[in-house]
Amino acid sequence: TQLLEQSPQFLSIQEGENLTVYCNSSSVFSSLQWYRQEPGEGPVLLVTVVTGGEVKKLKRLTFQFGDARKDSSLHITAAQPGDTGLYLCAGAGDSNYQLIWGAGTKLIIKP
Amino acid sequence: DTAVSQTPKYLVTQMGNDKSIKCEQNLGHDTMYWYKQDSKKFLKIMFSYNNKELIINETVPNRFSPKSPDKAHLNLHINSLELGDSAVYFCASSPVGVWETQYFGPGTRLLVL
Numbered sequence: 106t107q108l109l110e111q112s113p114q115f116l117s118i119q120e121g122e123n124l125t126v127y128c129n130s131s132s133v134f135s136s137l138q139w140y141r142q143e144p145g146e147g148p149v150l151l152v153t154v155v156t157g158g159e160v161k162k163l164k165r166l167t168f169q170f171g172d173a174r175k176d177s178s179l180h181i182t183a184a185q186p187g188d189t190g191l192y193l194c195a196g197a198g199d200s201n202y203q204l205i206w207g208a209g210t211k212l213i214i215k216p
Numbered sequence: 217d218t219a220v221s222q223t224p225k226y227l228v229t230q231m232g233n234d235k236s237i238k239c240e241q242n243l244g245h246d247t248m249y250w251y252k253q254d255s256k257k258f259l260k261i262m263f264s265y266n267n268k269e270l271i272i273n274e275t276v277p278n279r280f281s282p283k284s285p286d287k288a289h290l291n292l293h294i295n296s297l298e299l300g301d302s303a304v305y306f307c308a309s310s311p312v313g314v315w316e317t318q319y320f321g322p323g324t325r326l327l328v329l
Contacts, residue, residue, distance in 0.1 A: 135315060138317070138318075140318075142257075146323070147220075147306050147308070147320025147322055147323055148259070148306075148320050149320070150317045150318070153315075191257055193259060195314075197313075197314045197315045200272065200314070201312075201313035201314060201315075202247060202249075202264040202313060203264060203272050203274070203314060204261070204314045204318070206258070206259045206260075206261075208256070208257075208258050209258065211257065
């Protein structure tokens with residue numbers, strides 16, 4: 106069974122600080138997606154990483170896929186209150202029709 | 217135009233009742249999904265449909281019956297509702313498979329009393 110462990114589960118920091126969220130597995134994924142979910146809405150895709158070692162940037166957000174394609178990280182620089190939300194990682198593994206989801210990281214950025 | 221829409225947004229009902237949630241996508245996608253998100257925010261796949269055919273059925277009680285009348289619609293009918301069914305149910309779609317972006321609906325908040 107493929108699993109994705111996401112950490113931390115909860116993070117509350119001050120505006121302007123940096124943070125990193127991790128998504129780890131013992132399984133290899135063909136690609137890994139990061140979503141953000143705001144209260145009362147469905148998850149929205151932020152980025153997909155496909156190649157081992159790949160780094161993608163989305164403004165202050167930096168996403169990295171591990172060399173072995175078993176883990177990924179999301180780093181936010183100078184966090185802002187607008188970054189508040191639930192961040193979810195999801196891996197495409199053995200099945201074409203089922204993503205493996207992490208448990209999510211609830212992020213709160215205090216002004 | 218909303219890409220993936222779900223109705224109703226809120227559903228409050230008594231234990232033992234039967235209810236349905238409807239989902240429609242206007243993106244022309246081949247694959248649709250139903251997810252359950254519990255109070256701890258864990259997103260769990262329930263069903264995946266590709267071109268109206270059931271592909272994934274993840275250990276869901278048979279009180280839950282999905283139906284896909286066409287590629288753009290995937291409805292969820294729940295019989296004999298139980299307290300533990302209370303959750304947010306999300307419909308999603310993707311062009312073909314999970315390696316592509318999944319587009320989620322706004323969710324249906326189900327509360328069973």
